[in-house]
Amino acid sequence: MRVKVLVKYNLHTLLPTTLALLLVVLVFSWLTAHVMHFNSTETLTYFVWGLVFAYPFVLGMANPDFAFQNSMIRPQLRKAALITLLVIAACGALTQLFIAPLQNWLLTGTATNPVATQGASVFRLTASMPLTSQVLMNWLLDLALGTFGYICGLLSLGQNKRRTALLIFLVWTGGAALLVLLAILLRQLPQFSPLVAAIGNFAAMNLGKLILAALSCLVMIAWLAAIVRRVQTAPVNGKKGLA
Amino acid sequence: MTELKVTNVAKHFGRKNVLNGINVTFTDGQIYGLLGRNGVGKSTLLRLINNRLLADRGQITLDGASVVDNEAAQNRIFLMSAEMLYPAEQKVSWVFKITKQLYGGFDDALAAHLVSVFHVDTTSRLSRLSTGYKTLVKLIVALCVPCDFVLLDEPVLGLDAPNRHLFYQELMATFTDRPRTFVIATHLIEEISQLVNQVVVIERGVVTLDQDADELRQRGKMITGPAATVRDWLADVKVLRTTALGGMLAAYTLDAPLEKPLPAGVTMEAMNLQQLFIELTREEEGSHES
Numbered sequence: 001m002r003v004k005v006l007v008k009y010n011l012h013t014l015l016p017t018t019l020a021l022l023l024v025v026l027v028f029s030w031l032t033a034h035v036m037h038f039n040s041t042e043t044l045t046y047f048v049w050g051l052v053f054a055y056p057f058v059l060g061m062a063n064p065d066f067a068f069q070n071s072m073i074r075p076q077l078r079k080a081a082l083i084t085l086l087v088i089a090a091c092g093a094l095t096q097l098f099i100a101p102l103q104n105w106l107l108t109g110t111a112t113n114p115v116a117t118q119g120a121s122v123f124r125l126t127a128s129m130p131l132t133s134q135v136l137m138n139w140l141l142d143l144a145l146g147t148f149g150y151i152c153g154l155l156s157l158g159q160n161k162r163r164t165a166l167l168i169f170l171v172w173t174g175g176a177a178l179l180v181l182l183a184i185l186l187r188q189l190p191q192f193s194p195l196v197a198a199i200g201n202f203a204a205m206n207l208g209k210l211i212l213a214a215l216s217c218l219v220m221i222a223w224l225a226a227i228v229r230r231v232q233t234a235p236v237n238g239k240k241g242l243a
Numbered sequence: 244m245t246e247l248k249v250t251n252v253a254k255h256f257g258r259k260n261v262l263n264g265i266n267v268t269f270t271d272g273q274i275y276g277l278l279g280r281n282g283v284g285k286s287t288l289l290r291l292i293n294n295r296l297l298a299d300r301g302q303i304t305l306d307g308a309s310v311v312d313n314e315a316a317q318n319r320i321f322l323m324s325a326e327m328l329y330p331a332e333q334k335v336s337w338v339f340k341i342t343k344q345l346y347g348g349f350d351d352a353l354a355a356h357l358v359s360v361f362h363v364d365t366t367s368r369l370s371r372l373s374t375g376y377k378t379l380v381k382l383i384v385a386l387c388v389p390c391d392f393v394l395l396d397e398p399v400l401g402l403d404a405p406n407r408h409l410f411y412q413e414l415m416a417t418f419t420d421r422p423r424t425f426v427i428a429t430h431l432i433e434e435i436s437q438l439v440n441q442v443v444v445i446e447r448g449v450v451t452l453d454q455d456a457d458e459l460r461q462r463g464k465m466i467t468g469p470a471a472t473v474r475d476w477l478a479d480v481k482v483l484r485t486t487a488l489g490g491m492l493a494a495y496t497l498d499a500p501l502e503k504p505l506p507a508g509v510t511m512e513a514m515n516l517q518q519l520f521i522e523l524t525r526e527e528e529g530s531h532e533s
Contacts, residue, residue: 005344009330065328068295070345071317 006067006080011087245271245306247292247320247392247424252301253448254287261287263448264301269424271391274414276439276456276516277428280524283445285428286325289394293322305392318346321390325397327377331370335363335380339387348389353417357383360409374401382410386417394426399434407431411438436516446524456516463519464499467491468509476506483522495522 067077247269254262261284269275279285290296292303294310294317302309305316329338343349358365361379369377378401385393399407415438418425427435442459444452452459466473470492483495495514505511514522 001347002345005341009341065295065324065326066330068293069322069324069328070342071293071314071320072345073294073312073314073317075312076314 002070002072003076003080003083006072006077007083007087009066010080010084245391245424246304247310248304249288249292250302250304252288252291252298252303254284254291254296254299260448262291262298265445265448265450267443267450267453269392269426271424272422273424273441274418274439275424275426275441275443276432276435277426277443277445278432278520278524279428279445281430284448285445286396288445289322289396289426289428292392292394293317293320295322319391320394321346321385321388321392322394323381323385323396323398325400327369327381329369329380332368334366334368335372336365338369338380338384339365342384342388346388346390350387350389354383354387357386357413360413361406375403375406378402379406379410386413390423392424392426394428396428398427398429399431407434411435414438432517432520433515442516444520444523452523459497459519460513460516462497462499463495463514463522464497465493465495465512465514465518466499466509467493467512468506472506472509476500476503476509484525 067080072080249265249267249269252262252265253260261282265284265288277285277288287296291298292310294312297311302311304310305313305319308316310316310320339349339351339354343351357363361376361383363376363379363383367376369380372380378399382395382398385395385398399410402410411434414425427439429435436456439456442452442454442456443450466477468476468491470487470490473492473494477494477496477500480496480498480500483497485492485494487493495518497519499511
């Protein structure tokens with residue numbers, strides 16, 4: 001029951017944030033395309049999902065005091081965070097089908113299905129992959145992204161690590177933004193071969209996510225180590241040691 | 244008897260040891276005053292009990308079972324924080340509703356009564372409320388949750404004097420209707436002195452006093468008179484502090500030798516809870532004589 005209430009609360013908190021971010025990205029993508037002449041629609045689609053996925057967990061799950069005030073306990077919080085993550089990931093996968101056409105429509109006046117365009121433009125290196133695999137890969141990368149936010153939230157559970165979680169989040173988003181920008185810039189240089197351009201293209205779309213996945217693994221290891229240490233030292237039902 | 248027992252609990256933040264082996268037991272049907280100077284760890288202790296923080300060592304048990312990640316135990320404990328932890332954009336009515344959902348119960352009748360007494364607009368968003376009204380909303384929640392142990396951390400923060408008075412009245416009324424344990428951490432000692440029946444004082448991360456409030460009031464005495472006579476009368480007694488002015492001496496003690504007759508020229512007055520607290524928690528500075 002409590003988990004359900006908290007999931008509902010998290011999603012409720014997320015909604016206005018998501019809408020605001022989408023609005024910002026739509027404006028930004030229009031500006032970059034028309035003013036800076038970047039072909040960055042898809043890049044921004046992915047980038048916004050990076051923000052959308054990580055943001056609620058940093059703001060929501062990384063601030064567990066609300067839940068603790070209402071006697072939520074850590075296992076319940078983890079479960080609630082995981083369920084929220086899965087719901088958002090599923091919604092994200094579905095919404096992607098609508099955002100890119102909307103952006104395309106804003107840019108070109110033509111609504112195009114992003115799945116249909118991905119094979120041609122986004123995944124140049126993986127163009128031979130079946131369409132379903134591409135979509136699956138996309139979804140998995142998004143899930144990795146969300147996992148990162150989830151871990152940020154968990155890191156802060158009851159340990160007053162909100163600042164650390166926020167710092168990790170900012171470093172990642174800042175880093176990812178720089179990487180994407182670099183890749184886009186590299187792609188503009190004519191002296192690079194088509195292969196480099198393709199790599200740049202791929203990087204622009206996915207490097208941030210791939211690095212994020214690697215970072216997630218690192219953070220996960222650190223987090224697990226911290227948990228193990230805590231479990232070893234925290235008294236459980238009056239006994240020390242692993243529960 | 245229901246017992247919330249804190250045994251040898253320690254907690255540090257960075258290099259600062261906030262709690263250094265706290266031992267205290269809260270029993271049912273009591274109102275505790277949790278006293279201590281700024282930064283001694285009162286809030287930390289309450290947060291540890293409510294599972295928001297984890298202790299470095301020691302254990303906290305409710306009826307013998309650890310409260311750490313124990314849903315059944317935490318269902319019986321409520322902590323009202325000094326901060327507003329509810330989302331600012333939500334309405335007061337939402338706070339009541341979600342509390343009911345999360346705790347599986349809420350005294351709606353009492354909430355309606357308190358809303359009327361304190362003139363709280365339940366349709367207001369929390370962000371629009373003044374500090375005092377935010378506190379009132381939190382207090383209404385704290386009094387209406389179906390918990391056996393209600394921990395109040397600075398419960399009257401931002402409340403004006405009439406509302407504080409009303410709150411103390413309502414607290415006593417609900418306590419009489421449904422006896423449960425309240426632990427009140429506050430600096431407004433004089434105001435709660437008539438409410439509490441047990442006093443717990445924390446100093447330097449440990450409990451230095453845990454006593455029945457009436458007994459404590461009876462013990463706390465200020466002896467004044469000629470310095471030599473007072474010193475002589477209190478010869479074998481532990482004195483908390485003395486202040487001297489000219490040839491006169493004022494001595495504060497919990498252990499006045501009441502069986503001995505008071506010498507001529509010496510007077511003895513009872514100390515109120517606030518004076519006692521000041522003397523008990525005063526930094527070591529020796530006797531102050533001028």
